[in-house]
Amino acid sequence: MAREQLQALLKVCEFIANMRLSSATGGNFSIRWQEQALAISASGKDKSELTVDDFVVCDLNAKPIKDERRPSAETALHGMIYQMDPKAQCVLHTHSVPVTALSLYNKEAQKWSLTGYEMQKVISGFTSHEQTLEVFIFDNDQDIPRLAQAVKEMWPQMHRAYAFMVRGHGLYTWGTSVEEAKRHMEGLEFLFSCELTRLQLSRA
Numbered sequence: 001m002a003r004e005q006l007q008a009l010l011k012v013c014e015f016i017a018n019m020r021l022s023s024a025t026g027g028n029f030s031i032r033w034q035e036q037a038l039a040i041s042a043s044g045k046d047k048s049e050l051t052v053d054d055f056v057v058c059d060l061n062a063k064p065i066k067d068e069r070r071p072s073a074e075t076a077l078h079g080m081i082y083q084m085d086p087k088a089q090c091v092l093h094t095h096s097v098p099v100t101a102l103s104l105y106n107k108e109a110q111k112w113s114l115t116g117y118e119m120q121k122v123i124s125g126f127t128s129h130e131q132t133l134e135v136f137i138f139d140n141d142q143d144i145p146r147l148a149q150a151v152k153e154m155w156p157q158m159h160r161a162y163a164f165m166v167r168g169h170g171l172y173t174w175g176t177s178v179e180e181a182k183r184h185m186e187g188l189e190f191l192f193s194c195e196l197t198r199l200q201l202s203r204a
């Protein structure tokens with residue numbers, strides 16, 4: 001099962017690279033490998049050229065299991081998502097221009113609220129454009145365990161979006177399957193592209 005999911009994830013990684021959402025080897029992508037383990041893409045690789053050998057299996061505290069390689073520094077954030085949501089099977093972390101730019105637009109903002117978009121309905125649990133989808137923003141931090149702790153503390157308020165932003169950095173999305181995580185990621189990247197265009201039009 002996990003191996004099938006890994007094959008599905010490889011296709012999604014190629015899609016993400018082709019969409020230019022992981023420029024310059026940025027971003028990282030994982031699946032739940034066992035109940036208490038995850039498999040995550042090794043850092044520094046071009047995401048359009050990943051193979052199954054480029055994934056490192058770690059426990060949910062980011063410690064590699066039977067592997068000499070060091071996983072991505074951001075593995076602890078993936079691990080926190082799997083700990084907080086027992087149903088999460090896949091976590092996708094993209095570095096896109098819209099999310100990077102919008103998350104810095106107001107450096108005090110704790111969240112970005114989306115409303116009025118049909119595309120909001122791609123997020124599981126959302127059924128209408130009239131609802132408000134709140135995507136929380138965390139300040140970037142090179143101390144990833146500290147950032148993971150901040151995510152844990154905010155979890156009850158933010159988990160319905162299946163996503164959060166890291167300021168000036170990128171987007172984390174997840175789902176109960178690789179397919180659902182991809183849908184959430186693609187929908188949210190679309191929505192943030194719309195928001196960036198909307199802001200640019202309002203200033204034209």
Ligand SMILES: [Zn+2]
Nearest residue numbers: 027074093170
């Ligand atoms: Zn990142």
